[in-house]
Amino acid sequence: MDPARTTTRFEPPLGSWFLSQLQDRGTVMFTDEGILGTRKPAPENLATLVGREPKPEGFVSILFPTGSPRELVEGEATRFLVDLQINQIIAATVAGREQYQLKPYFYLPLQDLDVISYRHEVFNDLAQAKLRRVVDGFARAMLEMRRDRALADGFRDERQRQAMLVDAASIYCAAVTELNETLADAAPASRGLRAFGIYLAGYVKSSGFLAVVSDAAQVQEALAKVRYCVGIKGNRVTVTREEDSADYTAEVRQTFERFSQGQVKDYRRQNGKTIVDMNHVERWILDGVVQLFPGEFLALQCFELTHTEFGNELVAAFDREIQFYLAYLDLVAKPTAKGLSFCMPAVSHNKEVHAKETFDLALAIQIVARARSVVTNDIDLGGIERILVVSGPNQGGKTTFARTFGQLHYLAALGLPVPGKQARLTLPDAIFTHFELGENTKDLQGKLMDDLVRIHDILDAATPRSLLILNEIFTSTTLGDAIDLGTRIFAQIQSTDLVCVCVTFVEELSRLGPTVVSMVSTAEAENPAQRTFKVVRQRADGSAYAMVLAQKYGLDYGSLKGRINS
Known part of the structure; x- marks a missing residue:
């Protein structure tokens, strides 16, 4: 069942184009035998690699205007928190959001009146339905992105891992882009969201971010065009390119229409993503597909080498810290109602x-x-x-x-x-x-x-x-x-x-x-x-x-x- 393996030179148009782009950035070394690895860029090319992201001079944190103690350690609730049942309020607030590790922020009462005012301003902005809706959407997208990355890390097959990484990067870029557009349109009044909006506007224009957007789109577009046929005869499986094969979808539907008994559950994957590891047969089939479309899968490999860490530290910090506001707003929603x-x-x-x-x-x-x-x-x-x-x-x-x-x-x-x-x-x-x-x-x-x-x-x-x-x-x-x-x-x-x-x-x-x-x-x-x-x-x-x-x-x-x- 194992398909024949041949030595393939990486010459298809997509693979050559993608490699040339990456080589120009000084990030990939390759020969006719394939990619050898990543090359550390010269100091003068380092800015190109990171995309000249804007310096966070105007924005540091959505919780702390002058700097965020992000390395807070979650401690035990002190005696007065238990006596006043504040520990119960905190537990109810962070329930379901354990991955954000929010408790340390709720164990840190402020001593600066300006920081308190800074947070009040953000709460007032989040009272706007449109802004709250988009921030919630951004948080959900970031959650999906982290889920995809976690799935990718658990896959044994590198192609599956690489494809999931591209999906995660695409979700991240779309979420950041939408949030940037909404912040610009909503014109928030708070110092925190205004400063983050200014930072985000610069970040989405940086060469590093634009490279991730472009490369992810190129890879996904190329993979979407991959069409192949799997032939099964006895214990023999063959993989070939799809050559103007007839589409039997309509005919199959018509044949089985008479067995339809009203509305039934749709068991098809809604997002088209593979969420389980492939078995050995699926990997053999994929090996054959890779031989048929080497350029497309070379681009996938190059994306992983170049954009493994595609995220931004301040965007990730915002994603975590904004949950402080969202969690409390969700908590008080029921009493308010x-x-x-x-x-x-x-x-x-x-x-x-x-x-x-x-x-x-x-x-x-x-x-x-x-x-x-x-x-x-x-x-x-x-x-x-x-x-x-x-x-x-x-x-x-x-x-x-x-x-x-x-x-x-x-x-x-x-x-x-x-x-x-x-x-x-x-x-x-x-x-x-x-x-x-x-x-x-x-x-x-x-x-x-x-x-x-x-x-x-x-x-x-x-x-x-x-x-x-x-x-x-x-x-x-x-x-x-x-x-x-x-x-x-x-x-x-x-x-x-x-x-x-x-x-x-x-x-x-x-x-x-x-x-x-x-x-x-x-x-x-x-x-x-x-x-x-x-x-x-x-x-x-x-x-x-x-x-x-x-x-x-x-x-x-x-x-x-x-x-x-x-």
Whole structure:
């Protein structure tokens, strides 16, 4: 079955033309016996080889205007990310996009207000349907290109690998060209997309890019014209050129038309690509085709030698980094469709904090998936106010409110839209949390001592720009001790000028001066057992809530006295 092999000189027109082009570029050495390999170009020809791609003076990164820390290492979620359930938000955001390795970017809150503004501008541009559609299309094309390259690397037959490489290069060139045209037409307002558009406009005109476009088109056009016949007789297979053979397609269709039973599944490959490795018979047939069309397959070989690394570093970086925006936009699309609002926060070093109709995003993701409604709340902290003390009945949404406060500031520090109709937030240099951990049976110092050690370490590390969230501290001690310890801790928080949220059952802490604001989780007036999950700004008065609850169940003084007397 193995077809006869003959020594073929590479003289067909296409092969000679392609080789002459590559030899002019100084990239291929060849003799009458075939290609010997690639030749390292002289220094003066190096610019020709790389195509004189434009220097990225105006564009560095779509995430970082002055330079991208692209070698970030994915770390573990720190304690505060878990306490605030931000780790769940990040996991939901990057789900399905693992190949882009986006988590490190979500673990890197920013300290530069200009970088935050830079990202806001990109988000605003991506709100344009046309621009978003093309960027999504570019991302899909790049995904297909990488898939083809991965398939190519796994093929045993070099011809199959080379053909898949040409397909990948063609997809890449088409995607880059379309993105360039759309960016030019859309005239984006953001500094990031404008700078990338300028860079891309120069890149698509570079000789290196144009060479890939031209060479890929030439090879594909030549291979598309390859026509051959396979003859099978017994165990003998022959491969010949197609010489004006009759087309029996119409006749076969007419013959089998009577067996048609309505619409059926189409099992034909939609893109015409081979997605599995060839078997030995297919390789033998291909060997025969190569002997019949040596020039076309020589061009294929030359393309691989010349354009193995046809991509561009900045284009690849853009493809990865733009997913930061697309992933988050996809995440918030479902809550938005349910009527929840997201906004671009005004972020500053000012310590005033305001948010309208905001909510816990981690909780909202779960609730929306279960088709339930999400309760929103407002936050106001202005002037000299620094500390929000949240009290009220259990299971009333106090911890959720505290998490919301922390999530808002972390998401804002990433340059992301935040939950709410409006938001004005401070940019913290660090976020510290103190949430209840529970007893550790191996730690003999006790829960109270553990609370004290943890809060001491936090206050020692915090700066005036830090954010502190305390949730139910000192629950293991008496009310008197909790008041005393809480008062001392608040004094240090106030002296450091920290912005803080404290969820506590100790109402006395909400009355420790003008820097402290009281907020209370509320219940239904007619049914105190029914929580509204609304947290409002008002004076803490747990005794009033207890009285309403006692009256509801007939446990107030009057009701008890009446029953006793009766």
